[in-house]
Every structure is written in C-alpha cells, then in structure tokens.
Amino acid sequence: MRHLARSFLVVALVAGAGLAQAAAGVAHAADSATVFAAASLKNALDNAGKAFTAQTGVEIKASYAASSALARQIESGAPADLFASADLEWMDYLAQRKLIRPDTRVNLLRNRLVVVTGKDSKVADVPFTQDGFAKALGADGRLATGEVNSVPIGKYAKTAFETLGLWAGIQPRLAQADNVRAALALVSRGEAPLGVVYESDARSDPGVKVVGIFPEGSHPPVVYPFAVTADAKGEGGKRFLDFLKTPAAKPFFEAQGFGVIAAGEAATPAPVAR
Known part of the structure; x- marks a missing residue:
C-alpha cells in the first residue's frame, strides 16, 4: 500500500512539474514578443518598444536586418511574432507562403x-x-x-x-x-x-x-507593411502591433523621419528634412 501511495506521489509530482513548465512557457509567450524588422526601423522601434514594455510589461525582443534576410529566416522556421518589412514585396513573399496572419497586415509607414x-x-x-x-x-x-x-x-x-x-x-x-x-x-x-x-x-x-x-516618381513609394506571423506565440506581437498603430506611437516614428500612414490614406511620400 505504501509502495502504491509513493507511486501516486511520484506521478503527481511529475505531472505537476509538467504543468508548471507548460504554465511557464505560456507566461513567457505572454510576457515577450520577438520582432523581425527592417534595419531602417531600429531607432524608432527600439524607442516604441521601451514605451510599450513600460506600459504593458511585455518585453520586445527585436532583430534587425535586411527585409529579404528576415523573410527568408521566417520561411526557414525562425521564431518571430511580428514582421516589419521595408517594402511590399517581402511581405507578399511571406503572405504567398501563408507565413503571416493576413488579417493583421497593415501598411504603417512611408519613407524617402x-x-x-x-x-x-x-x-x-x-x-x-x-x-x-x-x-x-x-x-x-x-x-x-x-x-x-x-x-x-x-x-x-x-x-x-x-x-x-x-x-x-x-x-x-x-x-x-x-x-x-x-x-x-x-x-x-x-x-x-x-x-x-x-x-x-x-x-x-x-x-x-x-x-x-530623389525626385517623386523615380521609384515606387517606400512603404513599410507590418504583420503578425502565422506561427506567433501568444498575443505579444499582436498587442505590440496594435500599439504601433495608435497615436501614442506616432512620435517615435516621426522623430526618425518616417511618415505614418493613416487608415485609408494613400502612401504618398512625406517631406524630407535637409
């Protein structure tokens, strides 16, 4: 009988440890978000991320590189919750492979x-x-x-x-x-x-x-689309993207020279400081 009781205790402890690990994993996903973003976004997103973390407690872990390199990393299975591209083509590349959540995709910024x-x-x-x-x-x-x-x-x-x-x-x-x-x-x-x-x-x-x-019309408008990835863990990436679309995030982008594209607004170039 004692042996049986000890067996039940061991099983209970193992199960409890498993549940604790699972809970820790969920908590970790809820408390952080990994962002893959075009290198040109570094200053603005770093500052926006700090403000978002201070407000929500969700840590933003950002990786910056060329949009092409990041898209291919996501395609290869790299863990990212949010992707921000410096052009439409690389976001389309992931969309065609069903690697983003299309309902979250938004053209957020413009540049020159x-x-x-x-x-x-x-x-x-x-x-x-x-x-x-x-x-x-x-x-x-x-x-x-x-x-x-x-x-x-x-x-x-x-x-x-x-x-x-x-x-x-x-x-x-x-x-x-x-x-x-x-x-x-x-x-x-x-x-x-x-x-x-x-x-x-x-x-x-x-x-x-x-x-x-560069004169207007010499190249396509520089537009930055953002989207939550298909394999995003938790809702941290979605919450951060929702924050980036609010007026509270606008100053972080404008301070670095980006234009913020309002809902329904054409992606026309913003003025450039000389």
Missing part, C-alpha cells in the same frame, strides 16, 4: 530615398546627372547602398537610377551592403563618399548629411 555624404564633405548638393554623381564620387569613390537584387533600399535605388537614366554610369561604382544601416556606416566612416539610404537613416547618424532627394 536620399543621397548622403560625410558630414565634413565639401559636397553640398548632388545634381541627378551623370556629371553630378561622377564629380561627387571622384576618381575612385564608391556609392554605398543595399544589394540591388534583394535588399529593399538597393532595389529602390536601382529602379530610381534606371528611371533617371543614370544606372549605366552608377552600377560600376556601387558598394553593395547587406542592409541599409551597413551602407550608411560606409558613408559615416568615410569609406564611401556617397550613399543612397532612407531619410530616416540619414537622421539617425550625425556622421552624414543629405545632399540629394
């Missing part, structure tokens, strides 16, 4: 393409002509931007240069980076005399200045 140079550069303005870029780049200088076949900033830049009839001259001079912040760093450190980045990135780095704004 700009040309930057080092803060101490003598270049004050770069005309959008072959001679203008050739003069600003010098004999051996490179123009830094993202990889032009997959990274959104590089794709936008390529389209814009093609539209403006400048691609043939620019292509051999490119320094293609893994993401927009890496391209920005090349200019900020003086390793490239010019770069094409988003206006929000230019604001984030005091080591650069804007010397050119």
Whole structure:
C-alpha cells in the first residue's frame, strides 16, 4: 500500500512539474514578443518598444536586418511574432507562403530615398546627372547602398537610377551592403563618399548629411507593411502591433523621419528634412 501511495506521489509530482513548465512557457509567450524588422526601423522601434514594455510589461525582443534576410529566416522556421518589412514585396513573399496572419497586415509607414555624404564633405548638393554623381564620387569613390537584387533600399535605388537614366554610369561604382544601416556606416566612416539610404537613416547618424532627394516618381513609394506571423506565440506581437498603430506611437516614428500612414490614406511620400 505504501509502495502504491509513493507511486501516486511520484506521478503527481511529475505531472505537476509538467504543468508548471507548460504554465511557464505560456507566461513567457505572454510576457515577450520577438520582432523581425527592417534595419531602417531600429531607432524608432527600439524607442516604441521601451514605451510599450513600460506600459504593458511585455518585453520586445527585436532583430534587425535586411527585409529579404528576415523573410527568408521566417520561411526557414525562425521564431518571430511580428514582421516589419521595408517594402511590399517581402511581405507578399511571406503572405504567398501563408507565413503571416493576413488579417493583421497593415501598411504603417512611408519613407524617402536620399543621397548622403560625410558630414565634413565639401559636397553640398548632388545634381541627378551623370556629371553630378561622377564629380561627387571622384576618381575612385564608391556609392554605398543595399544589394540591388534583394535588399529593399538597393532595389529602390536601382529602379530610381534606371528611371533617371543614370544606372549605366552608377552600377560600376556601387558598394553593395547587406542592409541599409551597413551602407550608411560606409558613408559615416568615410569609406564611401556617397550613399543612397532612407531619410530616416540619414537622421539617425550625425556622421552624414543629405545632399540629394530623389525626385517623386523615380521609384515606387517606400512603404513599410507590418504583420503578425502565422506561427506567433501568444498575443505579444499582436498587442505590440496594435500599439504601433495608435497615436501614442506616432512620435517615435516621426522623430526618425518616417511618415505614418493613416487608415485609408494613400502612401504618398512625406517631406524630407535637409
């Protein structure tokens, strides 16, 4: 009888431990959210995440890289609760594979393409002509931007240069980076005399200045879609996205140079600070 009682006690303890572990897992999912976001969103989302955590207790764990790299990581099974892309194509890529919750998808932000140079550069303005870029780049200088076949900033830049009839001259001079912040760093450190980045990135780095704004219509509007992933754990990602859509989050984006797209509003470009 004692043996039987001990057996029941062991089973009860094991079951209790299992329930405790399961409860801890649920609590962990409820208390945190993993966000995969385009590199250009880092400053704004870091600040918004801190405010959200202070308000809700839900910790935001963010991973920043090129939208292309993040989308492929999600496709490969990387655990993410929320995805924020710097273009529509990579969100479409996941949607086509049923890897996001389509009812949560929203075009939240817009941005602009700009040309930057080092803060101490003598270049004050770069005309959008072959001679203008050739003069600003010098004999051996490179123009830094993202990889032009997959990274959104590089794709936008390529389209814009093609539209403006400048691609043939620019292509051999490119320094293609893994993401927009890496391209920005090349200019900020003086390793490239010019770069094409988003206006929000230019604001984030005091080591650069804007010397050119791409004409409207030279590339598709820069739109940032957000969506909860299909395999999101808990509701942390959804709660954070709901917060990002509120007026309380708007200042975090506008302070970095993003335009916030209101519901029903066309994704037209926002003004750019020079």
